[in-house]
Amino acid sequence: MRRDIHALGIAGAALLAGLAILAVGLGLAGYDPGAALTALGTGAFGSWNAFTGVTLVRATPLILIGLGFALALRGGALNIGAEGQFYLGAIAATWVGVHASGWSAWIALPAVAGAGLAAGAAWIVVPVILRIRFGVLEAISTLVLNFVADALVSLMVLGPLQEPSGTYPQSAPIALGARLPMLPGTRLHAGFLVAVLLALALSWVFARTWWGFRLLALGTGPRAAEVSGRVPARRMLATALLGSAALAGLAGAFEVSGVSYALYQNLSPGYGFTAIAVALLARLRPPAIIVTGVLFGALEAGAGAMQRDAGIPAVAVYVVEAVIILVLLLGEAASRRRAMRPMVADVVKGTP
Amino acid sequence: MLLTLSEISKSFGAVRALDRATLAVAAGEVHALLGENGAGKSTLMHVADGLLQPDRGAILLDGVPIRLRTARDARRLGIGMVHQHSTAVPALTVAENIALAAGWPVAPAALNRRVLELTGRLSLPLDPTLPASRLTVGLKQRLEIVKALAADARILLLDEPTAVLAPAEAEELFRVVRRFAALGGSVVLITHKLDEALGVADRITVLRQGRVVTAAPRAEVSAAQLTEAMVGGAVPPDARPASWPDGPVLVHCDGLEVARESGTGLRRASFSVRGGEVVAIAGVEGNGQRELLRAVAGLKRPFRGLLEVSRPVAFIPEDRTTEGLIPAFSLTQNIVLGVGRAAPWIAGRMIRRVDWRAAGRRTAELLTQFSVRAPGPDAPASALSGGNQQKLLVARALERRPRVLVAENPTRGLDIRAAAEVHARLREAAAAGAAVLVYSNDLDEVLALGDRILVAADGVVTEAEPGADRLQLGAMMLRQETPDAA
Numbered sequence: 001m002r003r004d005i006h007a008l009g010i011a012g013a014a015l016l017a018g019l020a021i022l023a024v025g026l027g028l029a030g031y032d033p034g035a036a037l038t039a040l041g042t043g044a045f046g047s048w049n050a051f052t053g054v055t056l057v058r059a060t061p062l063i064l065i066g067l068g069f070a071l072a073l074r075g076g077a078l079n080i081g082a083e084g085q086f087y088l089g090a091i092a093a094t095w096v097g098v099h100a101s102g103w104s105a106w107i108a109l110p111a112v113a114g115a116g117l118a119a120g121a122a123w124i125v126v127p128v129i130l131r132i133r134f135g136v137l138e139a140i141s142t143l144v145l146n147f148v149a150d151a152l153v154s155l156m157v158l159g160p161l162q163e164p165s166g167t168y169p170q171s172a173p174i175a176l177g178a179r180l181p182m183l184p185g186t187r188l189h190a191g192f193l194v195a196v197l198l199a200l201a202l203s204w205v206f207a208r209t210w211w212g213f214r215l216l217a218l219g220t221g222p223r224a225a226e227v228s229g230r231v232p233a234r235r236m237l238a239t240a241l242l243g244s245a246a247l248a249g250l251a252g253a254f255e256v257s258g259v260s261y262a263l264y265q266n267l268s269p270g271y272g273f274t275a276i277a278v279a280l281l282a283r284l285r286p287p288a289i290i291v292t293g294v295l296f297g298a299l300e301a302g303a304g305a306m307q308r309d310a311g312i313p314a315v316a317v318y319v320v321e322a323v324i325i326l327v328l329l330l331g332e333a334a335s336r337r338r339a340m341r342p343m344v345a346d347v348v349k350g351t352p
Numbered sequence: 353m354l355l356t357l358s359e360i361s362k363s364f365g366a367v368r369a370l371d372r373a374t375l376a377v378a379a380g381e382v383h384a385l386l387g388e389n390g391a392g393k394s395t396l397m398h399v400a401d402g403l404l405q406p407d408r409g410a411i412l413l414d415g416v417p418i419r420l421r422t423a424r425d426a427r428r429l430g431i432g433m434v435h436q437h438s439t440a441v442p443a444l445t446v447a448e449n450i451a452l453a454a455g456w457p458v459a460p461a462a463l464n465r466r467v468l469e470l471t472g473r474l475s476l477p478l479d480p481t482l483p484a485s486r487l488t489v490g491l492k493q494r495l496e497i498v499k500a501l502a503a504d505a506r507i508l509l510l511d512e513p514t515a516v517l518a519p520a521e522a523e524e525l526f527r528v529v530r531r532f533a534a535l536g537g538s539v540v541l542i543t544h545k546l547d548e549a550l551g552v553a554d555r556i557t558v559l560r561q562g563r564v565v566t567a568a569p570r571a572e573v574s575a576a577q578l579t580e581a582m583v584g585g586a587v588p589p590d591a592r593p594a595s596w597p598d599g600p601v602l603v604h605c606d607g608l609e610v611a612r613e614s615g616t617g618l619r620r621a622s623f624s625v626r627g628g629e630v631v632a633i634a635g636v637e638g639n640g641q642r643e644l645l646r647a648v649a650g651l652k653r654p655f656r657g658l659l660e661v662s663r664p665v666a667f668i669p670e671d672r673t674t675e676g677l678i679p680a681f682s683l684t685q686n687i688v689l690g691v692g693r694a695a696p697w698i699a700g701r702m703i704r705r706v707d708w709r710a711a712g713r714r715t716a717e718l719l720t721q722f723s724v725r726a727p728g729p730d731a732p733a734s735a736l737s738g739g740n741q742q743k744l745l746v747a748r749a750l751e752r753r754p755r756v757l758v759a760e761n762p763t764r765g766l767d768i769r770a771a772a773e774v775h776a777r778l779r780e781a782a783a784a785g786a787a788v789l790v791y792s793n794d795l796d797e798v799l800a801l802g803d804r805i806l807v808a809a810d811g812v813v814t815e816a817e818p819g820a821d822r823l824q825l826g827a828m829m830l831r832q833e834t835p836d837a838a
Contacts, residue, residue, distance in 0.1 A: 208706060208708075209704060210698055210704035211704065213685070213706055217678060217681070217685075220681060221674070221678030221680070221681065223675050224675055224677060224689070225689065226651075227651060227667065227669050228690050229649070229650060229651065229665075229667070229692070230692045231689075
């Protein structure tokens with residue numbers, strides 16, 4: 001808990017620095033920074049509707065993918081392919097969804113979620129095998145598969161899954177039973193709740209279970225973990241990566257089942273990459289990922305409003321995201337340096 | 353004096369590593385710097401090598417004060433350092449590594465000729481075209497020396513050079529050292545072994561707890577005086593059990609082969625270890641003992657042959673900070689990792705949970721019981737000194753109540769007292785009925801610890817005669833034989 005708060009403190013400082021730099025930059029570029037930040041804030045938090053219906057909706061995939069990224073990285077593996085796994089989940093969910101007409105929600109929703117989880121996980125099977133059998137870096141193989149997934153979505157919405165009229169490159173709308181219910185009084189789908197519950201569950205797994213501890217050992221000291229004889233390294237690595245990809249697939253399924261109700265190209269505005277920042281900013285700690293996910297959801301929500309109300313291109317918000325990440329990395333490097341110092345002295349003294 | 357380190361003081365935080373230590377090295381002299389681990393020998397050498405800046409004191413070269421800001425400064429002034437572990441770039445050839453150190457141009461043909469000419473003149477033969485990664489440990493060290501001499505070193509600092517060598521290789525090294533000195537060069541030999549200092553040095557300086565306690569010509573000191581100077585008091589005796597163990601056979605292998613990790617791999621081993629005995633393995637690094645230990649510990653699969661090991665097995669790897677402990681983890685976490693799921697702090701069947709509070713309490717107990725000096729169970733393992741890390745590893749291994757205990761260089765880098773404690777613990781484990789199998793590259797340790805002694809040479813493990821001495825073991829360590837013979 002203390003460490004969660006510490007992580008969030010750094011995140012808060014980073015956010016302030018990012019906003020300050022955005023304000024200065026906008027001022028220099030001749031915009032009115034005050035109006036811009038007001039629009040940003042109003043768009044994200046200005047009303048109950050804006051907060052739940054835009055910010056939290058945007059936050060949901062970020063939280064889910066961020067949790068998955070944290071799961072893999074705790075075991076020392078980099079899953080950069082969440083974008084592709086998200087799309088595979090979306091494709092599978094759409095496929096189930098359009099065939100689910102007449103199904104009860106009790107059957108359709110688990111089927112949609114299951115399809116998303118399975119398809120996301122399936123998309124990382126090849127990188128997992130390459131990593132475990134041949135030592136191919138998963139950071140590269142998963143990244144490359146993003147492009148394949150992107151092409152696959154295009155193929156789907158122009159081919160097998162295209163709407164029957166064949167007019168637009170999009171799928172038919174999914175059946176009503178396959179759509180996630182809204183939380184009462186909001187335009188926020190129930191997937192957000194699932195994301196929060198998963199975060200709490202994962203937090204418990206990380207902090208309290210033997211499996212979670214061994215995963216951290218594998219990521220922190222892979223040789224020592226293996227030599228201890230207690231950590232089946234390959235199996236744990238595979239499990240963590242599959243779980244990581246499944247969470248990204250679930251995010252894709254929820255996006256279709258709770259927001260778009262159909263498959264499009266460019267369904268994701270880069271969730272798979274933004275979520276990496278979400279997870280790192282939270283120092284891979286699940287409860288903190290909820291908060292940073294909402295924070296980045298708010299930035300993206302506010303960006304739309306800023307463009308609409310203050311005429312400032314939405315991409316300006318990426319400056320804030322970038323500055324947050326830079327501040328975070330600086331903080332990390334500084335604290336690592338402090339932590340290293342006694343070790344350096346040890347080495348110099350000749351005690352290895 | 354060629355090189356004088358005058359009244360050097362250096363502290364790391366609260367630790368005073370050097371306290372007005374003076375070392376004066378004359379031209380043409382072999383100077384032994386003697387002391388236990390942690391006495392400040394390495395710190396003093398790092399000051400002479402420009403790696404560390406002293407808090408106080410002066411460095412004089414030919415009587416002229418100099419400042420060494422980096423190791424480059426030291427090289428430029430003719431001070432060459434040979435580290436204990438190779439600093440060669442593994443992917444580059446011998447010649448390329450030498451060129452890198454000496455700043456020679458790297459046109460291959462000319463460079464190889466130049467290297468051959470140099471190694472011939474120094475009588476330190478090395479194949480210039482071989483990648484450094486293919487050299488044995490002894491040859492890697494030879495490369496380090498050639499690198500230093502190629503860079504025109506007048507003063508050679510050797511850091512524990514015999515730790516990785518067989519006795520005959522060490523003899524060869526000392527011949528090189530004497531020859532270099534005879535040609536007017538100076539050598540500082542850092543060691544914690546008395547015999548070496550007495551055998552090869554012209555002058556001996558002894559450090560204890562950062563202070564120079566003795567500095568005298570070789571002829572004026574005795575072994576007894578030096579021991580007392582180093583330790584500053586009595587050393588607990590390394591007692592061996594008198595009775596011959598006759599417990600059950602807990603480790604048995606026959607015609608065992610294990611694929612190589614480095615060096616030759618294990619080509620043939622047939623022996624048993626009984627509960628209650630300590631079997632020590634001697635061998636130069638890379639002769640199959642590493643593979644043998646890892647196979648017995650269950651970390652490597654045998655390639656061929658029979659291997660039966662009773663469980664549970666506990667393993668103490670030699671590399672404390674990458675294979676033993678996770679430095680960033682707390683002591684409790686490291687204990688939990690090593691003891692595994694049979695520990696009392698693991699609860700639940702479907703999902704195993706860790707009771708961190710119980711694990712922390714037990715860790716605190718172990719710290720007291722094994723006299724590990726640590727801020728507490730929540731401190732990171734990186735905050736511990738090497739000796740305390742080793743004691744923690746031993747505590748962790750014994751916490752599993754092993755029937756078989758395997759240890760690899762268990763006292764590497766430890767001072768005499770810490771080493772004696774570790775030895776006592778290993779014996780206790782044997783006395784409690786465990787079969788203990790230890791490898792050490794220090795022959796004295798093998799002799800002190802083993803009820804029986806095995807020798808690994810060229811991948812073949814053979815048992816030494818009871819009562820074999822250093823020389824006999826040394827001869828066995830260097831023997832080559834084909835796996836089919838004998």
